Amino acid sequence: MTDTPPRALPRDSGTGGGHVAQRPAPPRPRGFLRSVLGAVRETVIIVVMAMVLSLVVKTWVAQAFFIPSGSMEDTLQVGDRVIVSKLHKQLDGIHRGDVVVFRDPGGWLPKISRPEGTDPVGVVEQALTFVGLLPDPADEHLIKRVIGVGGDRVVCCDAEQRLTVNGSPIEEPYVYPGDDPSSLSFDITVPPDSVWVMGDHRSDSQDSRYHPLDGDGSEGSVPLDNVVGRGIVTVWPIGRIGTLPAYPEVFAAVPAP
Secondary structure (H helix, E strand, O other), X not given: OOOOOOOOOOOOOOOOOOOOOOOOOOOOOOOHHHHHHHXXXXXXXXXXXXXXXXXXXXXXXXXXXXXXXXXXXXXOOOOOEEEEEHHHHXXXXXXXXXXXXXXXXXXXXXXXXXXXXXXHHHHHHHHHHHHOOOOEOOOOEEEEEEEEEOOOEEEEOOOOOOOEEOOEEOOOOOOOOOOXXXXXXXXXXXXXXXXXXXXXXXXXXXXXXXXXXXXXXXOOOEEHHHEEXXXXXXXXXXXXXXXXXXXXXXXXXXXXX
């Protein structure tokens, strides 16, 4: 009779029960869907926070505007993007020489017919403009330079074809080369809490002089409530980045009204 080799006995689990030990299951890898949902959630949170912050800045601090016309050349060119400070108006007020953005007081801008519909690109652009992530196209705003403030008497022109403010003639280095200070004569007194504004490109600017000229200046003046803020810097294109000077020296000799 041949010897039969002994068979190996099953290894005890060590618990005394005599059961065969089971290998622990490998940890489950994090599901792909769970990873995607987590990334989407974090992205949405970041985007919402950025939009809220941008809306807060636009409402109380500063706003970007797109320059659509040449009425402020050479100071501003068509296509420039400028930052308008709302804090300057609140903390320091508006002064002669400031470049300001203001809402149309009524009848200064032509009526703009906006196409109806829900074009996705247009909706997104409007939303981004609303929260301040895109510059305002200035469809309902204008940008000009303040020449007179409440109580000032602004006259065009003296014997040397200069504007006078409260009887003091001013030399205007910002006026577009070759332009006269004004091709229209006027003699007005700016109402309280208002400003008299003119474009630097005088021959290409529909400003206070035209609304209307036969009045006392009340209709051509812009109420301070309509002023959004003071332009402080050009931020685009890159080659034109720079501040917007108010030329305080031009008005340094102007007496109080």
